[in-house]
Amino acid sequence: MAENRHDTDNPPTDGTEKTDETAGPGAAAAPRRSTVRSLLRLWPYARAVRGRLTVSVTAATLGMLSTLAVPVILGRIVDGPLATRDLAALWPLVGLLLLVGLLEAGLFYTRRVVLARPLAGLETAMRGDLFAKLQRLPVSFHDRWGSGQLLSRATADMYTMRLFLAFPLVFLIVNSVMFLAGTAVMFTQDWRLALIALAPVVPLFVLTRSFEHGYSGASRRAQDQNGDLATVVEESVLGIRILKAFGRHRSMAERFRAQSHELRRTELHKAHLLANLWAVIVGLPEIVLACALAVGAYLVAHDELSAGSLVAFLSTALALRWPVESLGWLLAYANEAATATDRFFEVLDEPDTPDPGTATGLAAPDGIRFTGVRFRYPDAPADSPDLLSGIDLHVRSGETMALVGATGSGKTTLTALLPRLYEATAGTITLDGRDIRDLPRQRLRETVAVAFEEPTLFSATVRENVLMGAPGAGDEQLRSALATAQADFVARLPEGPDTEVGEQGLSLSGGQRQRLALARAVVGDPAFLVLDDPLSALDVHTEALVERALREVLGTTTALVVAHRPSTVLLADRVAVLADGRIEAVGTHQELLRDCPHYRELMSGEAALAPEGSAAP
Amino acid sequence: MTTTAEPAKAADNGPAEPAVPVTAVGPAGSEPPPPPADEEDIPVPPGAPRALLRSLLGPHRARIAVAMLVILVQQAAMQAGPLLVAVAMDRAIPALRDHDSGPLIAVTAGYLFCALLSPVLQWVFIKVSARVNQDILLELRGRIFRHAQRLSLDFHERYTSGRIISRATSDIDALRELLSEGLQELLTVFLSVCYISVLLLVLDWRLGLVSLVSVVPLALIARSFRSRSRRVYRRSRTSAASLIVRFTETMNGIRPVQAFRREKANDEAFAVVNRQSATATADGLLEIARYVGLSRVTANLWITGVVLLGAYLVVEDSLELGVLTAFTLYLRRLYDPVDQLAMFLNSYQSAAAALEKIAGLLAHEPTVAEPAEPKELPALGDTTVKGREVAFEGTRFAYRTGKEVLPPFDLRIPAGQTVAVVGATGAGKSTVAKLLARFYDPTDGRIRLDGVDLRELATPELRRGVVMVTQESFLFSGTVAENIAIGRPGATREEVEQAARDIGAYEFVAALPDGFDTDVRKRGGRISAGQRQLVAFARALLADPAVLILDEATSSLDVPGEQAVQRAMRTVLAGRTAVIIAHRLSTVEIADRVLVMDQGRIVEDGSPQELIDGSGRFADLHRAWRDSLV
Incomplete structure (x- = not known):
């Protein structure tokens, strides 16, 4: 999960790019369209990679299922050959474990490999289209849009969209499958334990969603402040002759100091939100597991549950934490990708200047x-x-x-x-x-x-x-x-x-x-x-x-x-x-x-x- | 990060790719300076990055220690889980069968304790480390900013604005990423690997040893990934940079692009860099796929082996079943961080590169240094003369490449005199101006202001004495009034408006949408070059310096504008020392004295009338100019 945040948080920004996002024409007042509808507009581009995308989703799903299968096999080994000291029965299970392990590695490799070139190609195609479109839009359009705005659409936004297709999209599907499968596995082990383990799912989901809301606000603010800071740096460098000529770098430095302190405050606020979230994300499932362990041990002691099943159950429960926690982030990322898509099509939807002229030559010399x-x-x-x-x-x-x-x-x-x-x-x-x-x-x-x-x-x-x-x-x-x-x-x-x-x-x-x-x-x-x-x-x-x-x-x-x-x-x-x-x-x-x-x-x-x-x- | 990451989660999470930070490309300055030296980058003194890091971390030693301690305990609490499961299975369950619920209660309580302790510690850790990180970034940003401001103009002319901006933005971002996520991740990964290794050895030293041997192939795979991805990373950085340059250049020059029908040619040129960038991106993704695949295969092979071995030991009764269970749980965890490591290596690489560049910038000493023991200018005695005497004494200037721009040069300008300097491009006029403004220091000789060497004056004292208005007329974000007030912070609104009125800028400013309060960035897009120059003049008037230098400051003004400026100058310059560099002879008329320069030497020197009446170059020029006039 950690990495996810890592990835979602870091599209290549240069600080100046996203600054005037809100100031961007049309961006300010435009009502938010539905995330799904925005993302569907990517289809004409995604079409070309739909085969690969399907392979990737399938590979990821199978990979995750093999991951889930590992604890089950381990449970079988503990309950079967080891409990009965039957080495002959051990070999097939160990063979299975090896097979599943290799399969898991192979599938994860496949998931990434099939998408690497096609998605980079998709990004290239979109960027090429954007560039071609922009070159042909009238100058009045360019007067309205700063080149920084356009640049962020050609770089950071493209990156966001590609990443969405490569990762959040795949995992939204995979994690749902996995959650259902894992839940099924848990229920086959023991329904009482399964109910306990599922208890934190709803609160966790709600929490991460609501956290995401607050956090994205703070991180937008941080981005803006980062942009403002970049502007001060930019101006202080571009106007260096004036600042030196008048000996005014101190007042500029004062401005910089004030703004960088503001940014620090926002960043600390972000860290505060993050600390709270992590405390819950780390703590809640552990507490629930403690209960499950107690109940499970009790059941095993009363022979209502085998030791192997308890092991398998605990492993599965732990394995399901990630899909649940990640859902908030994945949805947030989908949101971000939808915004990026909107920003991209905002340019592409701009009407072309009609060019109906057909005359080939000039008439009489008239000046x-x-x-x-x-x-x-x-x-x-x-x-x-x-x-x-x-x-x-x-x-x-x-x-x-x-x-x-x-x-x-x-x-x-x-x-x-x-x-x-x-x-x-x-x-x-x-x-x-x-x-x-x-x-x-x-x-x-x-x-x-x-x-x-x-x-x-x-x-x-x-x-x-x-x-x-x-x-x-x-x-x-x-x-x-x-x-x-x-x-x-x-x-x-x-x-x-x-x-x-x-x-x-x-x-x-x-x-x-x-x-x-x-x-x-x-x-x-x-x-x-x-x-x-x-x-x-x-x-x-x-x-x-x-x-x-x-x-x-x-x-x-x-x-x-x-x-x-x-x-x-x-x-x-x-x-x-x-x-x-x-x-x-x-x-x-x-x-x-x-x-x-x-x-x-x-x-x-x-x-x-x-x-x-x-x-x- | 610190979750008790179980298989599914860590097995395959995240795209883990080298996020290519987009280098900030600053808008090209209005006046690109000639490149005096063609160094691509400034050299980084050996050890500078490390020294910088030490100086940044030093003040936070105590808090870093607290954070480390907290995470140490937190990891211990975190890793206790499977151990407690083992205890539950091997002790608590049999005890329960004997109707002794004590061990189960103890184990559950222990588990709960860990479950509560670990999030609390996690919370503390995030808070403490965020504070350290942010303080370090704050300090570093400030240092870069202050240092860039301190550096001399010759540096700024060599090291383009875009590079400094990307030091303060994308390089800082790379560090921020490493500090806020990478290091924390590495720390927890490292700790969890250590803990798990110890636990494995304690649980069963035979199985433990076998498991730990797997670190060798995994490290080899990581190393090969690191060196391969570094190459790809460099390539993708380069291609991203050229993609951005091409993009911004096209969008900023959209008028000529369209007027000269460059669209098709540009499409093709862009497609080339676009494809390069796609290849580099995909190569990066493939490297990660390869790394993840290889290390996962290795890990799973090891797990199978250990399970097999463990099973034999259990069957031989030299290992307890619960221990084997705990062992396998831990073993999966041991291999979890392999993907995280890929992420970390990526962000580490970019952060290390960023730190090196920042250290290089910070290690660069300004060539125009502040005096150790500043002197003060003598008080202005006579109230009618507000100017000061300027003397060039054997002043020579050469670029660092050795090319001489100004041969030894002597000139005395009495207080209160207005001197116009004319001559062809490259005659050395601007060099004289920049030396006088102390944008550069002379290679030999000195310049005195009322007898005091410029190098002995502290910046504020110098700027009260000498102010220069240049041809480039950059406006800072903010209102027009604020832009004028840069001349004298704290000036009242009346003074600002009066300065604008004096220079003939009042009308156009008043006609802007919000008058003097018009934000130049938002509504000032169409403030013309000439109008900007008027703002620059108003700023200089407000500064009220003893010596005023005008370097081609009227080049974009039209005739009425220039006349207004000249009228204003006549009153403003009265009693002040002024040096006017101009390629328009119209400016010369307000001068008391004209210098004609050629190849760094003064070839003619006299009052305007004397020179016009003479037969020298200036007389020729002036005649040609009169002819071109109305």
């Missing part, structure tokens, strides 16, 4: 056209206005349009609509006359290349990171894209463009990452290009060089460039000013400086600055 485009984030407060409330904008074919607006005006959001990372709430966007919703998403994203404000690199080589913008492109394209982005530092990396970067590789500076992200966007001459403040992390020298090279690329595509600064704006043919969810003005840099006070303010920082005199480039 990018936004018509009456509106957008609000699904989680925006109900009383807030739409972030974009009617965007009308035309970027002519071959033109570069700069998008300018105050911080928080929705520039980045607007650019994310183009590759349909978010779906516009209303209005239409067309590329060369084709509504982007009519294009298959895959095709659309091949057409539109993006460089994001936050330059993300993946754990792969520089080459792979850049060329993912244009599968099939070769060395020539790689070279020219790196040249455009002024990423000459790549040549000086240990293995040039084949150097591994990202989380598991070499870490690059912000400016270096930004240049690679830019190279990724421009590689393979995309028809439409979206650049989100592509030069923010570059120093003045590099910025000038990149601008020069970028100008050439922009000459051949239709581009939308989010700009914060005049230097970036100068890359564009025209500029659109975004304010209050609408395009406030469109024109050349000069025109806007002259006519649009808001633009003037954005570019020079001073609303009242006279436009004349400063206009000459």
